[in-house]
Amino acid sequence: MELSVKEVISRCPLFARVKPEHLQPLIDIATVHRLEPDQRVFNQGDPCPGVFIVANGLVRIFKLAPTGKEYVLHLVSPGQTFAEVAAIGGYPCPANAQAIAETTCVLLPTEPFMTILRTQHELCLEIMTGMCAWVRTLVGLLEDITLRDATSRVARMISDLTNTAAGDVQLPAMKKHMASHLNLTSETLSRTLRRLADLGVIESDNQSLRVIDQEQLKSIAVGELM
Amino acid sequence: MELSVKEVISRCPLFARVKPEHLQPLIDIATVHRLEPDQRVFNQGDPCPGVFIVANGLVRIFKLAPTGKEYVLHLVSPGQTFAEVAAIGGYPCPANAQAIAETTCVLLPTEPFMTILRTQHELCLEIMTGMCAWVRTLVGLLEDITLRDATSRVARMISDLTNTAAGDVQLPAMKKHMASHLNLTSETLSRTLRRLADLGVIESDNQSLRVIDQEQLKSIAVGELM
DNA sequence: CGAATACTTGAAATTATTCAAGGGCCGTGG
DNA sequence: CCACGGCCCTTGAATAATTTCAAGTATTCG
Numbered sequence: 001m002e003l004s005v006k007e008v009i010s011r012c013p014l015f016a017r018v019k020p021e022h023l024q025p026l027i028d029i030a031t032v033h034r035l036e037p038d039q040r041v042f043n044q045g046d047p048c049p050g051v052f053i054v055a056n057g058l059v060r061i062f063k064l065a066p067t068g069k070e071y072v073l074h075l076v077s078p079g080q081t082f083a084e085v086a087a088i089g090g091y092p093c094p095a096n097a098q099a100i101a102e103t104t105c106v107l108l109p110t111e112p113f114m115t116i117l118r119t120q121h122e123l124c125l126e127i128m129t130g131m132c133a134w135v136r137t138l139v140g141l142l143e144d145i146t147l148r149d150a151t152s153r154v155a156r157m158i159s160d161l162t163n164t165a166a167g168d169v170q171l172p173a174m175k176k177h178m179a180s181h182l183n184l185t186s187e188t189l190s191r192t193l194r195r196l197a198d199l200g201v202i203e204s205d206n207q208s209l210r211v212i213d214q215e216q217l218k219s220i221a222v223g224e225l226m
Numbered sequence: 227m228e229l230s231v232k233e234v235i236s237r238c239p240l241f242a243r244v245k246p247e248h249l250q251p252l253i254d255i256a257t258v259h260r261l262e263p264d265q266r267v268f269n270q271g272d273p274c275p276g277v278f279i280v281a282n283g284l285v286r287i288f289k290l291a292p293t294g295k296e297y298v299l300h301l302v303s304p305g306q307t308f309a310e311v312a313a314i315g316g317y318p319c320p321a322n323a324q325a326i327a328e329t330t331c332v333l334l335p336t337e338p339f340m341t342i343l344r345t346q347h348e349l350c351l352e353i354m355t356g357m358c359a360w361v362r363t364l365v366g367l368l369e370d371i372t373l374r375d376a377t378s379r380v381a382r383m384i385s386d387l388t389n390t391a392a393g394d395v396q397l398p399a400m401k402k403h404m405a406s407h408l409n410l411t412s413e414t415l416s417r418t419l420r421r422l423a424d425l426g427v428i429e430s431d432n433q434s435l436r437v438i439d440q441e442q443l444k445s446i447a448v449g450e451l452m
Numbered sequence: 453c454g455a456a457t458a459c460t461t462g463a464a465a466t467t468a469t470t471c472a473a474g475g476g477c478c479g480t481g482g
Numbered sequence: 483c484c485a486c487g488g489c490c491c492t493t494g495a496a497t498a499a500t501t502t503c504a505a506g507t508a509t510t511c512g
Contacts, residue, residue, distance in 0.1 A: 065373035066449045073365065089358030094365055121347040128350065131357050132315030138364040139299065139320055145371060146409045147291035150468070175491070183372045188468060190492050206477085206491090223292045376500070401459070411501060416460050432459090432509080 005030045008055040008106045012079050014130040015053075018123055025120075029112040035059075035099035046093045048086035050109040054078050057103025060177055063095050072180040075173050085131065087113060100173060145183045148223060153182045154192045155221035158202060162211050169209045196220075231256045234281040234332045238305050240356040241279075244349055251346075255338040261285075261325035272319045274312035276335040280304050283329025286403055289321050298406040301399050311357065313339060326399060371409045374449060379408045380418045381447040384428060388437050395435045422446075 006027050009015050015023065032055075035041065041059060042049060052059070054076050061074040061082055073095055076082045086093055087110045117124055144153050157178065161169045171178060179189035193204045201217050203210040211217055232253050235241050241249065258281075261267065267285060268275060278285070280302050287300040287308055299321055302308045312319055313336045343350055370379050383404065387395045397404060405415035419430045427443050429436040437443055 063369050063373060067373075069373055071369065071372040073368065085358050085361045088354060089362065091358070091362065094362065118351065121350065124347060124350045124354065125344065128314060128354050128357065131354065131361065132311050132317070135311045135357065135361055135364065136315065136317065136320065138361065138368065142299065142364065142368060142371070143289045143297065145368070146297040147289060147293075147295055185469060186491070187470085187493085191468095194492080412459070413461080413502085414500060417500095420460080 003055050005032060005106055008053055012053050012081060014081055014084070014126060015123075018120075018126055022120055022122055025116045026108055026113070026123075029108055029116070031107045031109065033105045033107055035103040035105065037099060037101055037103075039099045041097035041099065041105070042083070042093045043096050044093055048083055048091065048093050048110055050107050050113055051084040051087050052076075052082050052097075053106040053108070054080055054082070055104040055106055057099060057101045057105075058173060059097055059103060059105070060100050060173065061095050061097050062180070070180060071183065072177050075177065075181065077172060081130075084127070085134070088117070088127070088131075100177070150182075150184055150188050150192050151195070152221055152223050153184070154189060155196065155201075155217050157182060158196075158209060158211065159214075159217055159221045161209075162214070167210065169211070171207060171209070229281055231258060231332055234279055238279050238307060240307055240310070240352060241349075244352055248346055248348055251342050252334055252339070252349075255334055255342070257333045257335065259331045259333055261329040261331065263325060263327055263329075265325045267323035267325065267331070268309070268319045269322050270319055274309055274317065274319050274336055276333050276339055277310040277313050278302075278308050278323075279332040279334070280306055280308070281330040281332055283325060283327045283331075284399060285323055285329060285331070286326050286399065287321050287323050288406070296406060297409065298403050301403065301407060303398060307356075310353070311360070314343070314353070314357075326403065376408075376410055376414050376418050377421070378447055378449045379410070380415060381422065381427075381443050383408060384422075384435060384437065385440075385443055385447045387435075388440070393436065395437070397433055397435070 003011075006023070009026055009030065010018075010023060015026065018026075033041075033052075035057065041052065044064065056078045059076040059082060060072050061076060062070050062072045064070050074082060082097060083093060085091070087108075117127065144156060148156070158169065161171075175189055176186040179186040182189070184192075193202070193209075196202045196217075197204045199216070201211070201213045201220065203212060229237075232249070235252055235256065236244075236249060241252065244252075259267075259278075261283065267278065270290065282304045285302040285308060286298050287302060288296050288298045290296050300308060308323060309319060311317070313334075343353065370382060374382070384395065387397075401415055402412040405412040408415070410418075419428070419435075422428045422443075423430045425442070427437070427439045427446065429438060
């Protein structure tokens with residue numbers, strides 16, 4: 001199923017409410033990029049190519065420590081954008097980006113995008129709203145990592161996933177990447193899922209989970225009991 | 227030293243580049259608030275009163291866990307703003323705000339502020355730039371907390387403080403609040419400062435620090451050796 | 453001066469990580 | 483079709499980092 005550039009952009013929440021006549025300039029500057037699994041999109045410190053919109057596939061944005069440890073900041077799924085903050089703020093890329101599946105992206109290159117943004121007030125407001133949501137997500141991540149223990153974090157992640165799709169949940173990425181996003185090792189994630197399964201809160205199949213006791217899952221997620 | 231509302235707004239980086247004629251509407255809606263030490267400005271979940279600009283004093287923005295543990299997300303010093311993301315995004319307050327000194331704030335109330343923002347493209351662009359910087363800060367915090375150990379984090383904090391003011395550094399807030407911001411207990415911060423002092427990297431007076439060996443401090447900050 | 457609160461320090465406890473090994477899944481190539 | 487190699491995931495035991503608990507000292511403010 002191939003999407004047109006127009007469809008990709010207009011399905012992206014960040015641009016969904018932009019009027020068609022204001023959308024056209026964006027479509028005109030857009031380029032399409034096909035990425036192989038494991039292919040790097042950019043590295044930390046690179047000049048920012050522009051705003052990427054994921055059409056399909058999956059991209060991970062991650063930071064690398066000198067020790068080699070990596071932290072997955074964002075798993076970017078279809079309809080979501082990445083690098084928009086660096087593009088708008090005029091920063092170099094603050095992290096590395098890598099496709100972790102066969103992926104197609106639409107790119108709105110920095111310079112022409114900024115030119116449009118400087119003249120399109122409506123677009124500007126939409127982007128700002130989107131950025132507010134991103135800030136909120138980041139604050140949520142910080143809260144999660146600083147205030148909750150491993151069990152709560154994992155429970156919360158599962159809870160969030162089931163809010164989107166009920167019943168059987170497919171993990172969006174490899175467990176090691178999910179673990180990193182929660183600032184855990186994959187070993188700890190593995191053990192935690194085991195414990196939740198032993199408690200009868202979830203069933204943990206290989207690549208998918210099923211929530212058995214939503215009540216208890218949520219109470220674990222907010223940090224009560226264990 | 228009393229500042230006028232106009233001065234407070236125009237000294238704030240977020241509004242500094244807004245042209246005087248566009249500044250006036252903001253001045254017109256602004257209200258001034260005087261806060262006693264320890265006084266709450268708002269609590270998590272409250273409807274967002276608007277954009278606060280700190281004129282002088284200090285405000286801490288913090289999250290509270292059910293366990294009672296708190297995480298200091300932001301120590302807001304004069305010239306900085308807080309609650310702007312909630313105001314613009316239309317969210318309730320995502321955290322608690324409390325003055326931790328005699329503080330004066332200028333408040334731009336949500337509704338009129340948003341009305342202005344919806345018509346002032348220039349202002350919108352400025353705010354967006356400011357929000358990019360805030361995202362960057364948050365990502366930096368996440369990186370710090372997930373990728374570095376206690377010693378590196380403390381070294382980095384000191385290093386950042388000395389970039390602003392050379393030589394003798396006054397800590398902007400109580401050590402327990404600084405510790406919380408780095409996701410450490412005050413005990414760990416205390417011990418870490420002790421260790422850095424024993425290594426001859428810093429001198430740790432009561433409320434102020436002095437950097438002795440900037441080279442080594444930076445190498446510890448990026449995670450090399452100990 | 454006295455009380456309250458912040459800070460420091462030591463020892464014990466805890467959480468999560470690291471190290472190590474085995475099992476399972478998948479794609480490649482015989 | 484099956485065997486092999488690679489990588490991911492799981493599990494256990496040991497380790498390490500930070501927290502917690504507890505006590506004492508210092509500082510500030512009334």
